[in-house]
Amino acid sequence: MSNNSLNNMDISEKQSVAEQSQAEQIPMAEQLQAVGQQEQSSSAQPLRNSVEAALENYFTHLDGQPVTDLYQMVLAEVEAPLLEAVMRYTGDNQSQASELLGLNRGTLRKKLKHYGFL
Numbered sequence: 001m002s003n004n005s006l007n008n009m010d011i012s013e014k015q016s017v018a019e020q021s022q023a024e025q026i027p028m029a030e031q032l033q034a035v036g037q038q039e040q041s042s043s044a045q046p047l048r049n050s051v052e053a054a055l056e057n058y059f060t061h062l063d064g065q066p067v068t069d070l071y072q073m074v075l076a077e078v079e080a081p082l083l084e085a086v087m088r089y090t091g092d093n094q095s096q097a098s099e100l101l102g103l104n105r106g107t108l109r110k111k112l113k114h115y116g117f118l
Contacts (some may be wrong), residue, residue, distance in 0.1 A: 051078070080115045083108075087117065
């Protein structure tokens with residue numbers, strides 16, 4: 001599959017390709033690395049660009065107000081949908097989700113509770 005065709009896929013199509021590859025016994029880490037390399041090699045970085053645009057918009061609308069805990073705010077805004085998408089992808093299987101995310105299962109449960117997913 002070419003870089004261009006992968007870059008034009010939405011997330012569900014990429015998941016389908018990953019599932020097909022997994023069925024062919026290609027390790028998940030290798031699949032993710034390949035997708036990551038293909039996305040990095042493209043000029044478009046949608047997640048990064050979205051975060052940058054959102055922060056620029058945020059700073060523009062501050063109107064001189066002080067900012068605190070920006071790091072935590074951004075992490076929470078990214079982490080919640082990440083957890084939600086991974087749980088949906090794994091069919092709410094916490095063991096698979098924790099492995100996919102590289103987190104201890106207890107840490108995953110703590111985060112899921114924090115965001116109200118449990």
